[in-house]
Amino acid sequence: MAMVSEIPAGSGLQRLVQPLGEEVALDSVPVEGDVPSWLEGTLVRNGPAHFGPARHLFDGLAMLHKFAFTDGRVSYANRFLRTRAYQSLREDGRIGYREFASDPCRRLTAPIASLFRQVFTDNANVNVVRIGAQLAALTETPLPIAFDPDTLETLGVAYDPPGRWVRSPTAHPHFDSAGAMITMQVHFGPRSSYRVYRQTANGFHLLAKVPVREPAYMHSFTLTERHVILTEIPFTVRPLDLAAARRPFIENYRWRPDRPTRFIVLDRHTGRERGRWDAEPVFCFHHVNAYDEPDGAITIDLCAYPDPALIDTLYLHTLAAGRTPIPTGRLRRYRLEPGGRTTERSPVDVPFEWPRTNYAVANARPYRYAYGAGAKDASNGEPITTITKLDLHEGEPTHWADGSSFTGEPVFVPRPGADAEDDGAVLAIVFDPARDGSFLLILDACDLSELARVQAPHRMPFGFHGDYFPGTP
């Protein structure tokens, strides 16, 4: 088994997954260009930064990175989440909990009931959200980890989602206009289900429960103003296989191309199921957006792959070998017709992943612009080399690219008081292999012209998601 520290310093992509042990807190970091004066807040990024004996990119220990903007100046800090998984992996050098694709030693003699309750990781390395006054790091196990936005110090488990068996919540919850979190969990057990919750200060309210025999892997979901849509891709698991724990979590899932991709549409207010629409089998991590059409149809945009091969390419030994091209997601647009038919009419066909929108004005509504990481040339197997803006009305994308640099998720930040959907800035972490360093790229969200580069003091490893919190978080 290859550890990531054995990855040769060959291609830029391989260096992007080298671990980072250093933790710093700097009051000021170098800025080239002009940071917009209205940018007053904090960008927090999350991603894996230490791997040890972990087998998969998704199993690296969560590190938070923070860029805070005040009067055009920028500070930077980074810190590992201090979790039980951190204690086990960083300090004891062993996998202590069930990760996405790495497991601790298994007790094969344990009874089934206890296996369903096996301890999954608290290594919240996927995303960052604000819940009430608190910031929390999330992964797909039910232990969101709260942290201090100033110091990035770990504060402990933010809340414990409902359920008594194994649950896998999405790390991509939504938020409604009242600030309540709408989230989805897959519940595994003797009677498995998809469950949608609305979470307020008063706790979790179960909005919908959809029984399922073989749950699909469901990394994200999407909303319209009237609906919650669960996209059931044909990548499914038998709950007993998960319980038996003969393999790490994701390796229990099977690709079933004989089955459709199924959109399960729920009423957003009553939770009642409105219907199911089928489409060709695809694999998907991320939805872009969805909205209700005047004629009763629903439009859904997501980043699709022909199969789940992407997961296999992100095993650390595969990345180390450097011979397997990384598949490229592409935008797919579906229209769920009132009569039950699904049609596809993607307005643009370019590599597109890590989609973001102007969430406050665009999410769940008709919208025009989406931002993501794309590729100049998807055929070389390095799919994250551009920041790409999609104009879903005109179909002609805009790109930012810089030599052989690798791009991260572009976070859209609206300019205060803006009317136009794309009036704001885009913030993305970029890795420059020529310099073996990382910088925060600030683009004008209208035309992707470059406004500023903020130099990070070290190479930031491959990250997943993050968000911008205006003012003092």
Ligand SMILES: [Fe+2]
């Ligand atoms: Fe994600």
